[in-house]
Amino acid sequence: MRNRFVIAIALMAVLIFSLVVIAQNRGGQGAQNNAAAPARDTRPFNAKNLAGIWSRNSNGYGGGGTCRDCGDRGFGNNVPPFTPLGQKMFDANKPSYGRALGSDDAKAHPEEHIGRRRAVPPANGTDLYQSCNPQGVPRALIYPDPVEFIVLPDRIIQNFEWTYSWRTIWTDGRQLPKEVDLARWWGYSVGRWDGETFVVDSIGHDDRTWVDHFGYPHSDQMHLQERYRRVSYDTLELNMWIEDPKVYVGRWNADVKRFKLLPKDAIKTPEGWTGILEDLCAPVEDVEQFNKNIRDPAGGVFHNK
Amino acid sequence: MSSVVKNRMLFIIAATVGIVVLALPIFAHHGTNISYDRSQAWTAKAVVTEFRYVNPHPQLYFDVTDAKGTVTHWGAELLPNPAQLIKNGWSKKRSTDALMPGTVITVTVAPSKAGGTVGLLLKAVDDKGEELVPGGGGGAPTPGP
Numbered sequence: 001m002r003n004r005f006v007i008a009i010a011l012m013a014v015l016i017f018s019l020v021v022i023a024q025n026r027g028g029q030g031a032q033n034n035a036a037a038p039a040r041d042t043r044p045f046n047a048k049n050l051a052g053i054w055s056r057n058s059n060g061y062g063g064g065g066t067c068r069d070c071g072d073r074g075f076g077n078n079v080p081p082f083t084p085l086g087q088k089m090f091d092a093n094k095p096s097y098g099r100a101l102g103s104d105d106a107k108a109h110p111e112e113h114i115g116r117r118r119a120v121p122p123a124n125g126t127d128l129y130q131s132c133n134p135q136g137v138p139r140a141l142i143y144p145d146p147v148e149f150i151v152l153p154d155r156i157i158q159n160f161e162w163t164y165s166w167r168t169i170w171t172d173g174r175q176l177p178k179e180v181d182l183a184r185w186w187g188y189s190v191g192r193w194d195g196e197t198f199v200v201d202s203i204g205h206d207d208r209t210w211v212d213h214f215g216y217p218h219s220d221q222m223h224l225q226e227r228y229r230r231v232s233y234d235t236l237e238l239n240m241w242i243e244d245p246k247v248y249v250g251r252w253n254a255d256v257k258r259f260k261l262l263p264k265d266a267i268k269t270p271e272g273w274t275g276i277l278e279d280l281c282a283p284v285e286d287v288e289q290f291n292k293n294i295r296d297p298a299g300g301v302f303h304n305k
Numbered sequence: 306m307s308s309v310v311k312n313r314m315l316f317i318i319a320a321t322v323g324i325v326v327l328a329l330p331i332f333a334h335h336g337t338n339i340s341y342d343r344s345q346a347w348t349a350k351a352v353v354t355e356f357r358y359v360n361p362h363p364q365l366y367f368d369v370t371d372a373k374g375t376v377t378h379w380g381a382e383l384l385p386n387p388a389q390l391i392k393n394g395w396s397k398k399r400s401t402d403a404l405m406p407g408t409v410i411t412v413t414v415a416p417s418k419a420g421g422t423v424g425l426l427l428k429a430v431d432d433k434g435e436e437l438v439p440g441g442g443g444g445a446p447t448p449g450p
Contacts, residue, residue: 096337097339100339119339120339121339121340121418121419122339122340123340132360132361145388161388162388269391269396270391271396277388279360279386279387279388280360281360282360286357286359286360287360289357290361290362290364290382293364293380293423294362294380294382295337295340295382297417297421297423298337298341298382298417298419298421298423298424298425299340299417300417300419300420302421
């Protein structure tokens with residue numbers, strides 16, 4: 001009897017440990033890269049076929065947290081030093097993710113970069129995404145909702161469920177533009193195979209997007225490289241770096257991200273319609289109504305009725 | 306093993322599993338968690354006045370009547386957006402049918418840190434005990450305003 005009671009206590013301890021790990025991931029803190037690798041799907045696969053719906057979300061789609069083995073929620077913890085302009089841009093950005101600015105929670109984690117300890121209510125923030133503007137990359141790649149890779153002969157399209165946004169990665173052999181006249185929300189991207197690694201280089205990113213939801217800035221000079229490698233039937237690993245001499249001193253290497261392949265019918269409406277959702281933040285009137293009635297008052301910003 | 310010990314074990318396991326389930330991480334689309342104080346969550350009977358099944362966050366508007374008969378109008382956002390509600394089996398029709406104006410429900414709300422009558426809907430339960438539009442992470446059943 002005593003042994004059984006001890007087993008129950010041990011089980012509780014394991015579960016509480018799990019709770020702690022989950023809690024550490026809440027809000028984006030806590031790198032998960034040291035988590036034990038899960039059992040991988042052993043079915044045969046084509047390493048050069050990236051088609052399908054991939055997700056870093058433990059729940060598959062529609063919000064939820066990043067799964068334990070999917071990597072840190074932010075771009076990376078090893079933030080390089082800012083240039084003077086980069087510091088100015090960083091200070092101007094006021095994100096709503098991470099530990100609350102000035103909170104005991106934030107003070108208790110001095111080991112984390114300040115970017116993860118300065119969250120303010122959305123009403124007081126400066127995140128354009130709060131008004132449902134495009135996230136751009138790499139931020140959208142870090143978001144927990146699914147992304148569908150649509151593979152065509154001359155391009156790969158990434159269709160991000162949240163905001164239902166398309167990003168085109170050209171694979172027709174073209175080179176990146178020498179000069180970019182007009183920066184784009186999703187940049188200019190070209191992809192190529194390096195062995196079994198799909199390498200994407202992109203430039204010309206609109207500097208109003210953020211590197212990640214913690215408000216790390218980039219300029220229109222950011223060069224992003226993504227390196228995708230399908231390591232099993234259902235696991236896609238992504239390594240990234242950015243170089244942006246206007247903002248950062250040196251290259252910023254991301255913590256590795258992992259995506260899980262969702263079965264085709266994993267995303268399903270109650271009536272049985274499968275496929276990625278049209279999770280579009282529209283019309284703008286709905287956004288304004290939400291901001292006016294809920295979001296802003298919750299941050300202490302009140303509007304006249 | 307005696308039934309008392311067995312029941313105690315079952316309680317410990319169930320409670321622990323419950324805690325873990327309630328703590329599943331939710332990544333609010335708009336960083337909404339930061340605006341609310343879960344430690345001040347309250348539970349009360351409410352009468353629905355409006356429900357909006359929209360992005361970026363669905364919203365529930367309702368009236369709460371206190372012991373003196375004073376009616377306070379509240380607005381609360383849901384943590385899950387329509388995509389997550391769909392995943393949880395809560396279509397637009399099911400949700401709006403369950404939260405028609407005039408419906409009496411029990412709500413658990415984390416109020417805004419800034420004060421006022423807005424909050425985060427942690428839980429909504431109908432008169433049959435069914436949790437409606439779930440995904441808010443539950444909430445402590447403490448007395449309401």
